Every structure is written in structure tokens, then in C-alpha cells.
Amino acid sequence: MTVLEVKNATKRFGSLVAVRDVSLSVSKGELRAVIGPNGAGKTTFFNLISGFFPPSSGTIEFEGHDITQLAAHKRVALGIARTFQITEIFPELTVYENVRIGAEVAGGYCLRPWINAAEKAGIDARVQEILKLAGLEAKTHRLVGELAHGDQRAAEIAMALTLRPRLLLLDEPTAGMGDQETYEITKLIRRLHQDSKLTIVLIEHDMRVVFHLADRITVLDQGSVLAEGTPQEIAGNEAVQAAYLGKAA
Amino acid sequence: MSGEQSRKLIVLAAIWLALVFAPYWMAPLGGYTALATRVLVLGLAAMSVNFLLGFTGVLSFGHAAYFGLGAYGTGLALKFLTTSTPLSLVLGMLLGGIAGGLLGALIVRRRGVYFAMVTIAFGQVFYYIAFQWSSLTGGDDGLRGFSRQPLNFGFFQIDILSNTNYFYYFVLFCFALAVGAMGIILRSPFGHAMIAIRENERRARFLGIPVERHIWIAFTLSCFFIGFAGALYALVNNFADPKGLHYSQSGDFVMMAVMGGMRTFWGPLLGAAVFVVLQDYLSSVTINWMSFVGLLFVLVVLFFPRGLLGFIRRKSAA
Numbered sequence: 001m002t003v004l005e006v007k008n009a010t011k012r013f014g015s016l017v018a019v020r021d022v023s024l025s026v027s028k029g030e031l032r033a034v035i036g037p038n039g040a041g042k043t044t045f046f047n048l049i050s051g052f053f054p055p056s057s058g059t060i061e062f063e064g065h066d067i068t069q070l071a072a073h074k075r076v077a078l079g080i081a082r083t084f085q086i087t088e089i090f091p092e093l094t095v096y097e098n099v100r101i102g103a104e105v106a107g108g109y110c111l112r113p114w115i116n117a118a119e120k121a122g123i124d125a126r127v128q129e130i131l132k133l134a135g136l137e138a139k140t141h142r143l144v145g146e147l148a149h150g151d152q153r154a155a156e157i158a159m160a161l162t163l164r165p166r167l168l169l170l171d172e173p174t175a176g177m178g179d180q181e182t183y184e185i186t187k188l189i190r191r192l193h194q195d196s197k198l199t200i201v202l203i204e205h206d207m208r209v210v211f212h213l214a215d216r217i218t219v220l221d222q223g224s225v226l227a228e229g230t231p232q233e234i235a236g237n238e239a240v241q242a243a244y245l246g247k248a249a
Numbered sequence: 250m251s252g253e254q255s256r257k258l259i260v261l262a263a264i265w266l267a268l269v270f271a272p273y274w275m276a277p278l279g280g281y282t283a284l285a286t287r288v289l290v291l292g293l294a295a296m297s298v299n300f301l302l303g304f305t306g307v308l309s310f311g312h313a314a315y316f317g318l319g320a321y322g323t324g325l326a327l328k329f330l331t332t333s334t335p336l337s338l339v340l341g342m343l344l345g346g347i348a349g350g351l352l353g354a355l356i357v358r359r360r361g362v363y364f365a366m367v368t369i370a371f372g373q374v375f376y377y378i379a380f381q382w383s384s385l386t387g388g389d390d391g392l393r394g395f396s397r398q399p400l401n402f403g404f405f406q407i408d409i410l411s412n413t414n415y416f417y418y419f420v421l422f423c424f425a426l427a428v429g430a431m432g433i434i435l436r437s438p439f440g441h442a443m444i445a446i447r448e449n450e451r452r453a454r455f456l457g458i459p460v461e462r463h464i465w466i467a468f469t470l471s472c473f474f475i476g477f478a479g480a481l482y483a484l485v486n487n488f489a490d491p492k493g494l495h496y497s498q499s500g501d502f503v504m505m506a507v508m509g510g511m512r513t514f515w516g517p518l519l520g521a522a523v524f525v526v527l528q529d530y531l532s533s534v535t536i537n538w539m540s541f542v543g544l545l546f547v548l549v550v551l552f553f554p555r556g557l558l559g560f561i562r563r564k565s566a567a
Contacts, residue, residue, distance in 0.1 A: 073454055084455075088449055088452040090444075093448060097441070100441065102456050104441060105456050109438035110439065110458055110463075111442075112437060112438050113433065113439045
């Protein structure tokens, strides 16, 4: 079953074409990596899927619904959650409070000026469950702004998970991390993919992470799809090596 | 955790005890009950502004408009419609809140300076309406010819008109209702989402919070609260003044909130107390009292950027 179907998406900013005629299809349970050199249009492509802005042309379907023009918060309600290249969290709130906001939105409570004890207990249980999954139990009552970078990334992923997404978009989850932190986050993503059977699309620069995690890889270059295939196919693709891997190696 | 919670409870009890006994401890210190009443009403107004500024992160510079509408609404209701003080309060609050809701819908997509400028512009519209429509509002002279009426419970009455202590307790009761409602909202999922928007609007949006609608609701609620404060203000003075709608009045409310501490729930009340007491004392000494209040404001912002209460809290936590 296809979860995400992007057809001929193009995004122009004035005369700059950031994403050019990109098509991509992600099936249920797949972990897709999107790679490419800086400026290849990866984040712009993510912004199209998550509803940061609509495409100039082309269509985007999620589980068979056309979401091309849908507002960002409505896509979240359908089941698309994302993280950002530069961590977006609520720095002056605790880890618990950060995650609780996601749990309350997912529970449909965010417009409610009251909450009863049973609902509150349900939210609390959900928050604890997510914190455990993300390995943040020990830091529950710390301010997120005071955590190490790796833990902040984990908190951001935890917030996204509270939304019970059916498609999780991760924009460079290991950006700016040391080896140990990269290892922890990779382990977390792997758990989400293998144990929770989550469909994940991630942008990543660290090739060890990409080749370790991805079922399939899409390579973007100058806004267009250069190649798509399994990690082995991509590793053996000469055009990719010329445009990207060659430079990295 | 429990240590912090019990400390919070003690502070809360101290605040309410101070408010309940204000008529008794203010007099020996050279104050008087009517001054305490003004502190409560202007404090509620500053807390309403802060509901939006401190907890949603949206700065309105035109909230005096809804304060003033509350005052005129209550004044006109008492003058022409009803002898019931509570009903007139409700009508004043509704006028302020509904006007805020309608105008808020037009401006919630704006942010920052643009939002503040548009709120000023709308506020000034109401100021000039009150100023020009003399036949209804009394124009520059303000709305006169009404007074708060005794509370009538059928079998007995409470004379809040001539007994200033009774009136203080009536205002304190109204204040407690409004502040209680604010507190409940801020602790609810709706309030959590407001704080999320303040902390990081982009993250809030991509967590699925409909940000514009949320800001609109918070704006409207804060207009209801400040409309209620304005309604009480009309009862305090038995008079509604067009200056109460002017943007300089909005500036005073923002100043009280910032001076007291806009990240704290009670800070704006403290800010209002400092402002009102200084105004009362200094204005009997010099007509340039505002320059002293302004000087204090500058000092607070420079040396206690989290406001007076934020500073006290940090000191006691350290």
C-alpha cells in the first residue's frame, strides 16, 4: 500500500526552481532516505510534504487523499509529523511539558479549557510511554533548552511520536551530533522502523546512517531526482558517485 | 517537586490573605480602601493584557479599547437599561469581548509590530467614536449620570454605593471569578497550547495546533477579561472617560504587566499596585508624576528584565 505519493512536484521561488518535477512513492512500513548535496532541494521537498508551503505545480497524496493544498496543522491531523533540520522545541518548558503538548493535541484536547482526571491520567500515561521509547525518562523534569543537543533531537522526535503519525518526516536527525549521539538516535529510528513499523522519510548527510537504516534511497541533485533504488543500487550508481558520493569520499 | 508545590500554595495563600484584609492593613500604612479597589481593577486589566502578552506571546497595544468599551457598556446600561449592577457588568463585558472577537478575527494573521500597530489603530477608532458621539457618550466630558446600585438579593440588600468596604469586597469577588477563570484556562490543554505558541510558533503549527484560531480565541478571551475590568472601572468612578479608550491607557497596561513580570501570573497585579500607588502618592506632590513612574519602569526593565515578581521569585529560589 502506498502511503505517500508525490507526482511531478515543482517549487519555484521567483526564478529559482528549488524542486523540479519530483515524483516519489513511499509504501507502508518503508524507511526512505532522501540524500543529495547541499542545495539539492531536500528540505524544500520536505516542506512541500508537510505543508509549510504548497507546490507551484504537481500533486501530493497521503493514503489516497489529495493533500496538495491542505494547511499544515490539518496534515498533522491526518497523520504526518515532522522534525526540523534546526531543532524546533519549546526551550523554556520541561521535557514532560514539551511532550504533553503533543499528546494533548493528538487526544483532540487542544481547544478544551478543561480536562478531567481520567483524561489527564491517559495523557500522563501516553507521555511516560513516549519518554521511555525515546530514552528520556531520566530527564523528564529538565528544561529542554538546557539539554544536550542529542537529547533535544530525541525530545523533538518524541514530540512528533505523540501524534501517532503514520508518516514521520525527519530532517537531518543526526545533524551536528557526535558519534555517540548519532549512534543513539540511529538506534531510536531503527526501533521505530522495525518495532513500531512506522513509515519514515528522512533526509540525512551521514552516509553510515543512511546505508544502515534505509530500505530505499532517493538522490536529489539540483532539485531533480538523480536516482532511486536500494542502498546497493545507489552505491553502485555512477551518476550518483559523480554528483555526490564521489565528493564525499 | 512537592517542596515547590507547597511553596506555591503558601505564596498563593499570602496573596489572597493580603487582598482579603487589604482594607484593614492599608489604612495604617496611609492608604485607603478605594485605592485598593483601583489596584484590583487595573490589576485585572493588566493581567488580561498579560494573558495574551505573557502566555500567548502576542503584544496588543490597543487593549484599552476593550477596557473602555466595557466601561461605556456598563455606564450606558446603568443609565438607560437596568438598575441591576451585576447585569450592567455582564453587558459591559459582553460589549468589550464581542468587539474584541470581531476585530481580532481580522488581525490574527499579523505578527509582532504589525499586530501591535493594527491593535492601536482599531483602539483609536473607538476612542474617536466615544470622543465625537457626544449625545450618547458625553464626548470629551465622559459619560456621567449613572452610579453603581446596591446589590439586591430580594430579602436583603448590600449597599456597595456608599460603603467603600462593601464595594471593595464586591470587586474582590468579581476579581476572584475572573482570575480563577484565567488560572483554569492556563492550566488546561488550551492554555498549554497558548504557551506552546509563545515558545515556538512553528513547532506548535507542526504539532497540529491551528495557530491562527488559537490566537484569535486567546485574544477574544483576553478582551472579555479586560472588558470586565473596564466594566468594574465604570463602577469604581461612576463615570466613563474617553481617555480610558486611548492608546496611552493601553501603554499603561502593558507597562504594568512588564514592570510586574510578564512571565508570571501575578506579576501584572504587582505592577498595577506599584503604578497606582505611585500615581496616587506622586500626583499629590507633582503634576509630572508620570516621569517618575517612567523612570522606575526604565530601571526595572534595565535591572530586572523579568519584572519585579520575576526578580523576587528568582531571589527566593536561589
